[in-house]
Amino acid sequence: MVDIDSLRRDWVGKEFHRAEYTIGQQQVLDYAASCGDTDPRYSDPSNPDFEAHPTFIGCLGNTRDAMTPQDFPGLGRGRSIDGGKSVEIHGPIRPGDRLSARSEIADIYAKTGRSGTMLFIVHRLNFFNQNEEPVATVDLRQIKAVED
């Protein structure tokens, strides 16, 4: 069995990666179109409240370096599966914004089920704009089977 307490102590809450993104108008429009959302706030640049669709931020930062620290231990058996993504919006994201994505492991926990013990690793991306204002938090859950 994996030592959860030790893993948590070593990894949870420590920033390990940063990446910068400049938000383009076309990518904001393309995202709204792909969602089928015709609300002018997300699809019309002339709208005074034009901004990125709330789930747009989920497209950014999905890289291996941003997800997992380079020296993070290999855990469990086999491949992991996607445990879902949650997005919390703190402020608007608009074309021209320069976002900083800061990565951390937010939580590591285990649970047991029909198929045995599963380890949950919560990868968190904290997004800030050019004024250092938090604009979004994105949590991605990775699930791994571990030996009982």
Added chain:
Amino acid sequence: MILDLHTHSVRSDDGRAKVDNYCQWIRKKELPLDGFVLTEHRQYDDTSDYRDLEDHYGLLILKASEVETDYGHVLVFGVNEDLTNAFDFARVDNHIGDVLSAARRCGAVAAPCHPGRPNVGLFAHYERKGRIEGVDLVEIYNGGSRPGEDEISEAEAQRFGYRGFGGSDSHIVSRIGYAATEFDEPVANIDDLVSALRGGRCHARTFR
């Protein structure tokens, strides 16, 4: 009086149901429930206050916990500060003997849930590791059981002389009430529930 003794809300990491929506569903579908117990995974929620919902919908909403042990998952009714300090609710490797004895010592009731389920059910562990002392009540009807699992739970509970109760184990709104427990007398609060469970003044019901 019928209560669903095993439900999860969005406070559980895999729960997708808001408590308000459970209440709406029970009333809209005219389910034969008088209330339900929230049994969040690996934690005890001592902060949420559902009294307004209880008043609005005329339902009893109680709080308990589902903890994980070396003999599978266990529901704990009547959680108090003494009990939350007695063992770590967040761990998945609690010794069931510690959980059962701590519950008894702190005035609570601990009862294995879905005991017929592979890996996380009591009776699967009995097969591998033998019987343990201190169990007298198990969830014989679980709304999340696959075909055959409740049958194992019921038969094995009878064989070992355990009393049974029911709960839906719902994680989404539409599953609440799939299984429940009928009480012989009114239950108004968690103390009444613990007393009725301990005294065996209830029986399991399934509505699947």
